Amino acid sequence: MKIIFSRLNNIILVFFLLFSLSGCEKQKENSVYTIGFSQCIGSDLWRRTMLEEVKMELSLHPGAKLIYADANGNSKLQVKQAGEMINKGINILIISPNEAQPLTPIVEEAYNKGIPVIIIDRKTASSAYTAYVGADNFQIGKMAGEYAGEALKGKGNIVEVMGLPGSSPTIERQRGFNEGLKKYPGIKIINQVYGNWLKKDTEEQLVKIKNSLTNVNAVFAHNDQMASGSRKVLNDLKLSEQIKVIGIDALPGQGGGLQMVSSKILTASVLYPTGGKEAISTAFKILDRESFSKENILQSLVIDSTNVDLMKLQWNKFSSQQKDIERQGTLLEEQKVLFKNQQIVLNVTVITLVLSVVFGGLALYALLENRKINKDLEANNMEILNQRNQLIEMSGKAEAATEAKLNFFTNMSHEFRTPLTLILSPLEDLIHNEKIRPVAEKNLNLIHKNVYRLLRLINQLIDYRKIEHDKMLLSVxxxxxxxxxxDILESFQYSAKKKNIDIRLITDAQEINVWFDVNMLDxxxxxxxxxxxxxxxxxxxIYAEITHDSASVFLSIKDNGPGIAAEEMEHVFEYFYQAQTNAVKGSGLGLSLSKELxxxxxxxxxxxxxxWQGTKFSIRLQLGDAHFAEEEKRKGKASKEALYEDAKIYTTGLNDAPEPRNQDVLRTIKQESVLIIEDNHDLLNYLGNKFDEDYEVFLADTGDKGITAAYEQVPDLIISDLVLPGSSGRSLTEKLKSDVRTSHIPIILLSAHGSLEQQINGMESMADAYIVKPFNYEYLVATVKSLLKNRSLLKNHYVSDISTSGKPPISKSLDxxxxxxxxxxxxxxxxxxxxSVDEISKEIGISRVQLYRKVKALLGCSVTDYIMNRRLKKAKYLLINERYSIAEITYMVGFSSPNYFSTVFKSKYGMRPSEFKKTQQPN
Incomplete structure (x- = not known):
């Protein structure tokens, strides 16, 4: 039956894939490009024509969606509208800026976000756009000038009606018109007025100069609306109809330039294409990843009575074709809907028929295969039973082996206590020996503290094993x-005073009798x-508080330390768990053992x-003895001597808190420096004191502090533990080696992880050496000296010959x-x-101090010495190979005067530049 269902599932999966593919095709068909079109103003005829051309071209791309916004001449509104389009997730932005400067930031924002931007008509103040579409106003003005010259046969007077003062189209058209009239010296522009692109303003300005219009042979207006107003004023003044009126735009439709030329209101109009069609065409080239031009300058021509009818005919034909396209698009969408419905019906019919045949065949096949499957199942069941028996046998052997290993582990833990006792007793004799104490007291105390630490860990491991095997018996x-x-608090008072910590006991009664095992609860x-x-x-x-009620007594220990992170709270009582955010590490056994006790x-x-506010641990004990078995009870009181011995194990590690290393401000600064990063304060201070004899030493007890110290001090070498609070040794190494400020510093990693894979992992983080704990101090010193020596040899090799073309032999790519x-x-x-050095610091992007230390570490010289050396080498080259005077060379290599240059050159090469130049000339 499994085979049957498997084959059935395969068939269903095939049909599912067929439906999925059908759905994908449907999704592909429905996928669209969203085009945002932001227009500065849409009320005038030219802008309306641009929008019509955009829609006409879009009708050829039925999969595109247009989002249109009209700013009505308001730059702030246009910036807001463009921003809204960007947030809607458009695929491309087409924008006709109202003003260049205000619209530049929003265009750059879209461009930097990866949205292509096409600018129409006017450019922004930046080159951060994908493509520009527009006509050349200078060429249009020039065409108008040339046409006027031809029409007036090289003689006559012209009045120029210009657009908005200061606008780029006005300036460019005026400049182009003057250029076109240069070939006709007999034609003069006798007057100029600003019509502000409006017919009404043009009429008002021309009326003011009506006296000068009597001698006019032609009027040139910067757009057709102003040209129309010019003709009206001429007619009102009953001036000759022979006066030629030339405009710009030549727009189709009612009230457009084509109609005015056709009805002889205007003599001619220069076509100023809107670019709507070309913008959409360019947009789809960009979206379809086809080749396109960034600058798309539109062509123009002069339209007068000779070609106006042809242009009108073409526009009418375009309009008719557009209506046909829209009508065909509607019919096509209807056909698509009909086709999809028929396709669904056909698919359902075919799938139903195929499933009927398949299920019939499967039913027949199931009858034939049923007996064979039952036999296979019986064989499989027998095999599974045999495997289960084998697993049970293997589990018993594994449990016995594990028990043997744990017993060995427990026995070894017991055996450790004997040598530790033999170490501890002579060690305490040495500590109390007055002759030895002045020489080795610090190292003996360090050994003494860590012996007690080992003893505490071994005791905890033994207690843990006893609890695990139910051999930890109470004696309450x-x-x-x-x-x-x-009594316990008294044992901790000395340690608390070392750190000036106040331990307070708060209790609601002076005597509360409770049944407990003193050797466990302590x-x-x-x-x-x-x-x-x-x-x-x-x-x-630290507050130690005891309260009680009729059934229980509560004991709590509360501190005002850094606290425990919320994600670590639920794990603190787990075996071997160690919090990752605390600077002080433990074994992970103490709290779990306390929980079991x-x-x-x-x-x-x-x-x-x-x-960051503190931690509170609370203990609850039941009053009375009913909850204990009779064999767990005994008579007697707690022994203060035993309590004292247990206290020593827990307090010895606290009494020798690491003291800050006081640096003598008058001492001699050593030539080389070492940064040591280690979270164990004993080891940190030990290494710091040892290396302090030969090196300038900096210390840090967390990874984050180590990174900060590396940036601030820029040491010659770093020794770091692999496991650190905050940033680990591996991440610290990767960060410092990938930063230009510290990439040159050799790094040695120390770790208790001794496997080959872990050592390879450490070296892959770009560390220069990996040393396994426990390590030999002499080997560590030899490694430090070797790395510093290699760095010195590398530095000397590079500094020995600095050439303008040679490449420095630096092994690290960042250096x-x-x-x-x-x-x-x-x-x-x-x-x-x-x-100056400040300019180099700003250019590279590091501080002045870090630049000095980096150059000193890599090149062995100061920044100013390096610059002076390069200037003198360049001067030496020019003196040998070029024919410049010494004064010219002085300024070419950055010296303020020839005398100063000569003095410095002589101190470097033993002769003045003039003498050196003579020695290089042939006899």
Whole structure:
């Protein structure tokens, strides 16, 4: 039956794919381009004609959608409308700017967002656009001038009616008209007025100069509307109808230039194409990724009585064709709908027929295969039973092997305590030895603290194994928990005073008798207090509070430390979990062990925390002894001696808090510097003190602090732990090696991860060396010296011969790019005597201090020395190979005077420039 259903599923999948393909075709058919068209004003005839041409051309592309907006001559409104189109997700923007400067930013915004922009008629103040479509106003004006010259046969007077003062079309048409009349010196422009592109304003301005119109042979207006007004004024003044009136636009339709030329209102009109058709054509070339021209200058011609009828005929034909296209488009859409409906019916019919045949065949096939399938199932069941038995046997063996490993692990943990005891006793003798203490006290205390740390970890591991195997047995007794807590707090007072932390006990009664195992509960409280002291900053406060009711007693430890992140709260009691955001790391066993010990007491432990405000751990114990078994109870009180020994294990690591390293401001600054990044303060201070003998040392205990110190100090070498709070050693290395300010610094990674894969992973982060903990200090020192020596050899090799064409042998690509950029900037500015280090810093994009340190590290010289060396080498080359005078060479290489140049040159090469030049000339 599985085979049958499998084949049935395959058939259904095939038909599903057929439907999906059909849906994809439908989606493809319905996919459209959205075109935004922003027009500065749509009320005048020329702009209306532009919009009609846009719609006519769009009718040839039925898959396109047009979003149109008319700004009505308001630039601010046009900017807002264009922004709304961009936010709607248009595919291309076509814009006819009202003004160049105000519309430039929105055009650049669309262009920078990857939306193609086509500008019509007027350009913006920037070249950030995809294409321009428009006529050349200068050429149109020139054509009008040439036509006027021919029409007047080279003699006569002209009045020029111009558009809006200061607008680019007005300026260009006026300039072109004057250019066209240059061939006809007998023609003069006797007067000029501004009609502001309007018929009414033109009439008012011409009436003011009506006396000068009596001697006019022609009037040239910058558009047909002003030309129409000019003819009206001439007729009102009853001046000769022989006066020629020439306009610009030649628009079709009612009231357009073509009609006015045809009815002899105008003598001629120069065609000023709107560009609507060409803009849409260019838009689809861009959207379809075809080749297109960025600058599309439209052609023009003069229309007069000789060709006006032909132009009108062509326009009427275009209009008729447009109506036919729209009518055919409507019929095509109707046919598409009919075709899709018929296709759906056909598909359903075919699928139904095929499924009927398939199901009939499958039913027959199922009858024939049923017996064979049942036999196969019986065989499979037997095989599964055999495999299950084998798995049970293997699980038993694996459990026994695991138990053996854990027993070995537990036994080894017990064995560790003996050598640790043998280390601890002689060590304490050495610490108390007055002869040895002055010489090795610091190192002995460091060993002493870490021995107790190992002892604490081993004790926790042994307790963890006991709990896991139910071998941790309670031995409870009745004790005053208030006095018990006071004794524990007394053990932590010394550690708290070291950091000036105030530990306060708050209780609602001085005596509260509770049944508990003193040797277990002290571990819980010790762990909570130890954590609180670790995370509470200096001058902080810790509250230990005890309250009780009729059934339970509650003990809480609250600090004002950094708190715990919300995402880590639910994991704090898990085995081996370590928070990633805290600078102080632990083993991950303490809190999980505390949780298990509280479960043995039939109590509970909870945590409350707010990030950057502190953490509160609460313990709940039941009153009375009814919840304990009889064999768990014993008589007696807590032993203060045992309590003291347990306290030493938990407080030893807190007593030697790392002290800040005080730098002597009067000491000699060492030549080379090392930045050490390590979250273990003991190891951090140990390495800092050791390296301080030979190097300038900087310390950081987190990855983020290390990155900041690297940028600020720019050390010669960095030693970093791989596992760090904040940024890890690997991410720190990748960031510093990819930054031009620090890419040259060698980095050594320290890690407890010793596998080959982990070492390769560390080296792939561009680290220069990878050393596994525990490491030999002498080997670490040798590695540091080797890396610094190699860096010095690389630097000396490059500085030994700096040429204008040679490439620096820098192994790191980022350092090579920095040297190339730096050398190129200096080379380009050698002749600039005011060239300064600040200009190089600004050009490269780093601070002045970082530039000095970077150049010093890579080239072994200061920036000013490098610039001076390049100037002298360039001067030396010019003296040998060119025939410039010494004064000319002085200024070519950026010296302020020949005398200063001569002095510097002599100090470098041992002779003055004139003497050097003579030694290079043949005898």
């Amino acid at each position: 007794s009745q004790n005053n928990i208030v006095a018990f807590l006071k 571990k819980v409280i010790f762990n909570l207090l130890s954590n609180a002291l670790k995370f509470t900053p200096a001058n902080g406060i 509280m479960n043995l007491h039939h109590g509970d432990i909870t945590v409350e925390s707010t990030k 090579k790019k920095f040297i190339n950029d730096f050398a190129g900037i200096v080379e380009q500015n050698l002749s600039n005597e005011n060239f």
